[in-house]
Amino acid sequence: MNIMSNRMINILVPVISILLGLLVGAVVMLISDYNPITGYIALWNGIFGDSYAIGETIRQISPYLLAGLAVAFAFRSGLFNIGVEGQLIVGWFAAAYVGMAFDLPKIIHLPFALIAAAVAGALWGLVPGILKATLKVHEVIVTIMMNYIALHVVNALIKTLSGGGFKLERIHESASLRSEFLSNLTDYSTLHYGIFVALAMVVVMWFILEKTKTGYELKSVGYNDHAARYAGMSANKNIVLAMVISGAFAGLGGAMEALGTFGNMSSMGGFTGIGFDGIAVALLGANTPLGVIFGATLFGSLKYGANNMPNEAGIPVEIVSIIIALVIFFVACGYIIRVGLIRLRNKKEAK
Amino acid sequence: MDYVIEMLDVSKKFGNFYANDHITLQLEKGEIHALLGENGAGKSTLMNVLFGLYQPDGGEIRVHGEKVAITDPNVANDLGIGMVHQHFMLVENLTVTENIILGSEPTKSGIINIKDSAKKVAEISKMYGLDVDPYAKIEDISVGMQQRVEILKTLYRGADILIFDEPTASLTPQEIDELLNIMKKLVAEGKSIILITHKLAEIMNVSDKVTVIRKGKGIGTVITSETNPEELATLMVGRQVTFKTEKGPSYPTEEVLKIENLQVNDYRGVAKLKGLNLSVRRGEIVGIAGIDGNGQSELIEAITGLTKVKSGKIFINNEDVTNKKPRKITETGIGHIPQDRHKHGLILDFSVAYNTALQSYYHEPLSKGGIMNYKVINEKAGELIKEYDVRTQGTHELARALSGGNQQKLIIGREIMRNPDLLIAALPTRGLDVGAIEFIHRRLIEQRDSGKAVLLITFELDEVMNVSDKIAVIYDGTIVGTVIPQETTEQALGLMMAGHSKDVAEKKVLAAEKDGDEHHVE
DSSP states (O other): OOOOOHHHHHHHHHHHHHHHHHHHHHHHHHHTTOOHHHHHHHHHHHHHSSHHHHHHHHHHHHHHHHHHHHHHHHHHTTOOOTTHHHHHHHHHHHHHHHHHHOOOOHHHHHHHHHHHHHHHHHHHHHHHHHHHHHHOOOHHHHHHHHHHHHHHHHHHHHHHHTTSOSBOOOOOGGGOOBOHHHHHHTTSOOOBTHHHHHHHHHHHHHHHHHHBHHHHHHHHHHHOHHHHHHTTOOHHHHHHHHHHHHHHHHHHHHHIIIIIISSSOBOOSSOOSHHHHHHHHHHHTTTOHHHHHHHHHHHHHHHHHTTHIIIIIOOOHHHHHHHHHHHHHHHHHHHHHHHHHHHHHHHHHHO | OOEEEEEEEEEEEETTEEEEEEEEEEEETTOEEEEEOOTTSSHHHHHHHHTTSSOOSEEEEEETTEEEOOOSHHHHHHTTEEEEOSSOOOOTTSBHHHHHHTTSOOEETTEEOHHHHHHHHHHHHHHTTOOOOTTSBGGGSOHHHHHHHHHHHHHHTTOSEEEEESTTTTOOHHHHHHHHHHHHHHHHTTOEEEEEEOOHHHHHHHOSEEEEEETTEEEEEEEGGGOOHHHHHHHHHSSOOOOSOOOOOOOOOSEEEEEEEEEEEOTTSOEEEEEEEEEEETTOEEEEEOOTTSSHHHHHHHHHTSSOOSEEEEEETTEEOTTOOHHHHHHTTEEEEOSOIIIIIOOTTSBHHHHHTTTTTTSTTTEETTEEOHHHHHHHHHHHHHHTTOOOSOTTSBGGGSOHHHHHHHHHHHHHHTOOSEEEEESTTTTOOHHHHHHHHHHHHHHHHTTOEEEEEESOHHHHHHHOSEEEEEETTEEEEEEOGGGOOHHHHHHHHTTOOHHHHHHHHHHHHHHHHHHHHO
């Protein structure tokens, strides 16, 4: 048997897991007396059916890209940032607030709003980073709790700022990512410039990890913090830095919603789920920048395309949710398969 | 002939690579059969095939003349094959008895019957002269006793054929003698033993036959009494090997490392170094001899800044570096070959090139203005590979994929190429074969000859005797004595390592020799 290359594993695992997910999804549809073929055709049309669908799908991908980058970046530094959700929420709020409260020329206002979102997310990542570095508190616990704090603090702020209401005023046009050009191109979809911001961040992540001294240190700490310490690197500094950068990516993810898709922020009954899906996006993409593009595309497509399944194929929303969940479930299993495959290979190499 | 185990023409392939290429090994009842080979020669693979962890791709295995298929370790256990692993598989906070019965606990309506088990353990240990306390906790007993527990584990499970995988790696000289005696006793009681090792002295001392494998191929089986260490080494490596490390006299000059009254506690606050003094000068190799756990790790970590010093001072080139940051200390001119190359020395998931940069990535030209220059790093790695004979497919190969010897050469190359004034080499040859050991010793002596200071920490008596110019014996966190290798004996060193002072140790050795002579006269 040939020893599998990394590349082959990277391609094989997601393909196998998606196919398995769709297959079991088909079984679920069959059991509940729906035609899986019509169901999947509806899904396909929902994603690629016309230029409007494609526009909306791409729009949906942007926040997933950034959430995925946030999780992946932390992972590469040996940290499990479950707090992307909370960092995204505070980023969303910061962008929406700056967009609404200031009136500035676009060339200043839009970057200002984006930076505000990134800084808010970074601060939300800074807290668990510092706690981990100084007191060895596990980042998973802290980030989960920070999610709840973000959700309720932001809801309270919205209530206060809107004088007891449930949503903030719309942002000024000067802070908006909306694009008439992109919208016209895609049959008046809500597609906005956010996708370019997200793709630029993919390049930023790649550059930091692969080209900079900081990236070298972050990866060293992520792979083997003992060796990093031996080489005189400060593990603590790198932990904090990784959480801050990760949080900034997540905050920008929130800005996509604030400045692009919604143009404001409403108080939320629960989490958006984007931050949590970001974990699966990152794992599906093997925590590489390019892989995150793939993972986010899958998630964005499924999330948006699935909306069409009730309309076109008459499949109830609940069943659709199960099918989407199944695909995600198998992606998670795919991670297990990957670990298994790599262990198997390493074992062979070790001999 | 009556063979208990025959591995005939056994092959095992990984991909296109033959780890075992038609190897034959025949074990007679009641013999100690050594399996000799370099690292990566295929010894472990062969034993894993016998123990059922791998399935052979060719050949057959016979136990007591009958062809068997050993599909997993349980089958091996049932056939009476037991393995004494190199890294002990013991639960630290359980007792000896609890560890021995683990996995096959005798229960009475769901409750373990410890008393009867302990009695049985005591019986077996008495029968084979394996001195253990059935109720002692593993964490409280010596490494030698832990190994005896491992042996008892296999005997308790009814093993007749015992495989010892590098059993003497972490033992003191006295413990090694005891172990070899135990092995002799075991075969006298009718057990058969396969001894995996690359230590020639042990083979000559204890084995009846030696099967040599080299690069996956069986070179042949020789009778121990008809061979000598030189011949075995040549068979194993495939070329002539020099045993005595060649080196001229040392000409030490000024002091590079000075340690005064050093005290270090571990993370639980237990004192590990209790007022240690040490000095290493340019142009000399100072060897730290001692049994594992007497403060060696803490000493290295204190010098390199990886652990906090409670009191005392460390000077490098007359500069006080006590409790400075690791990088600051490295910059004063220290090269450090860490004792655990996987934990500290390398980032296994980094390429050879990335690992080459580990200690100097923040300097120009490896990086500039925060941007790494991987082109330069690659070139540098290429030079290192050539200069230090690191066998790899290229600078992009992961460090994980290199053999232990090549990983070590990579680390040594990296540390020496930084041109340090003081080179700390901790267990630099652990687990390596004679060829690699020779290479590494030569490099250490080269450093000394070019006027650098070398601090060598090792558990191997041979190494400390052959390579150092001065030996400082560490026991319980202090240096109990400093000796010159030419003026001492292994016995005296062994006694000092057990905590005796230099004078007492030398007297004891003299007394023992005298005693021996008197008996001789009788």
